[in-house]
Amino acid sequence: MTRIKQGPWTRIRPLQRDELDPYTQAGMMTGELTWGGNPNNLCKVMAYTPRLLQTEVEYCNTFIFDPRTLRGDVQEAGFNDRFIKELVISRTSLINRARYSVTHHSVIGISLFANAGRRDEAIPKYLHLHEHEKHPEAYTERERVVLDYTAKVTRDAHLVTDQEFQELRRVLTEHNLKDDQLKDLTTEQMSRHVDAQIVELTWLIGHFCLLNRWFTVLQVPDESPQDEWNFAAVYQEVVPEQIRHRNDQILSGGF
Structure with a gap:
C-alpha cells in the first residue's frame, strides 16, 4: 500500500507513485506536468494500464491542447481554437453528467x-x-452552431442532418475568412481546412463521451483536501458560485 496521503475513493483506488515501477512513474509524472503540474486521479487510475498512461498524454494533446502546429507547410494540429474546444468539452460532459470532466x-x-x-x-x-440553445445572446453564431452539433453528436450522432452539417461548414468557413492566417486560402484549401476542423471537433466530442463514461462508471473522484493536491479548493476559488451550483444540480451528487 502507498505511504502517500490519499483521499476517499469508491470503486477503483487511484494508484500512487510509490506503488508503480519507474517507467510507469515517469508516464504519470509526464501527465501531471503536462496537465497543470498537479498529481491527479485521472493519471492515478489510468496507471493500472501503464501503456495507456504512457501514450494518452501525447494522444490527447493533439486534439485538445496543442496550438496550431506545422511540420513544414503541413498543419498537423490546432485546427480549432482552445476557447471553442473547452466549450465543446464542457457541453459534452454536462450532457453526460460526468463529474470529473x-x-x-x-x-x-x-x-x-x-x-x-x-x-x-x-x-x-x-x-x-x-441549455445553450435557450440563451443565444451568450454565444456567437459559430459557438451556437458548434454547440448544437456537439449536443446532437453526444446524444445520438444519427440525429445530425445533412443541412445541419452544411450549416456547420458555412459558419466555420465564415469565421476562417476573418482569420489573417486563413483568409487567403484558395477555395479548395479552405474546404479542406474546414473538413479538418470538423474532424477534430468530432473526435474531441467522441473522446470526451468515452472519457465521461470512464470517469462515471469507475467513479473517479475529484482530488480532495485529503489528497496530495486539493483540487476542491481550486474549484471553489476559480469557478463562480452560480456555476458550481448549476453543476451540483446537474450532477446530483453522482459521478
Whole structure:
C-alpha cells in the first residue's frame, strides 16, 4: 500500500507513485506536468494500464491542447481554437453528467478565458452551457452552431442532418475568412481546412463521451483536501458560485 496521503475513493483506488515501477512513474509524472503540474486521479487510475498512461498524454494533446502546429507547410494540429474546444468539452460532459470532466474543465475553461482577459464573457457562456440553445445572446453564431452539433453528436450522432452539417461548414468557413492566417486560402484549401476542423471537433466530442463514461462508471473522484493536491479548493476559488451550483444540480451528487 502507498505511504502517500490519499483521499476517499469508491470503486477503483487511484494508484500512487510509490506503488508503480519507474517507467510507469515517469508516464504519470509526464501527465501531471503536462496537465497543470498537479498529481491527479485521472493519471492515478489510468496507471493500472501503464501503456495507456504512457501514450494518452501525447494522444490527447493533439486534439485538445496543442496550438496550431506545422511540420513544414503541413498543419498537423490546432485546427480549432482552445476557447471553442473547452466549450465543446464542457457541453459534452454536462450532457453526460460526468463529474470529473465537468468540475475540472470548468476550472480549465474559465481559467483559459480569464487569462485572455475574457472572464466576464466566460461567466454567462459557462452558466448557460447546459441549455445553450435557450440563451443565444451568450454565444456567437459559430459557438451556437458548434454547440448544437456537439449536443446532437453526444446524444445520438444519427440525429445530425445533412443541412445541419452544411450549416456547420458555412459558419466555420465564415469565421476562417476573418482569420489573417486563413483568409487567403484558395477555395479548395479552405474546404479542406474546414473538413479538418470538423474532424477534430468530432473526435474531441467522441473522446470526451468515452472519457465521461470512464470517469462515471469507475467513479473517479475529484482530488480532495485529503489528497496530495486539493483540487476542491481550486474549484471553489476559480469557478463562480452560480456555476458550481448549476453543476451540483446537474450532477446530483453522482459521478
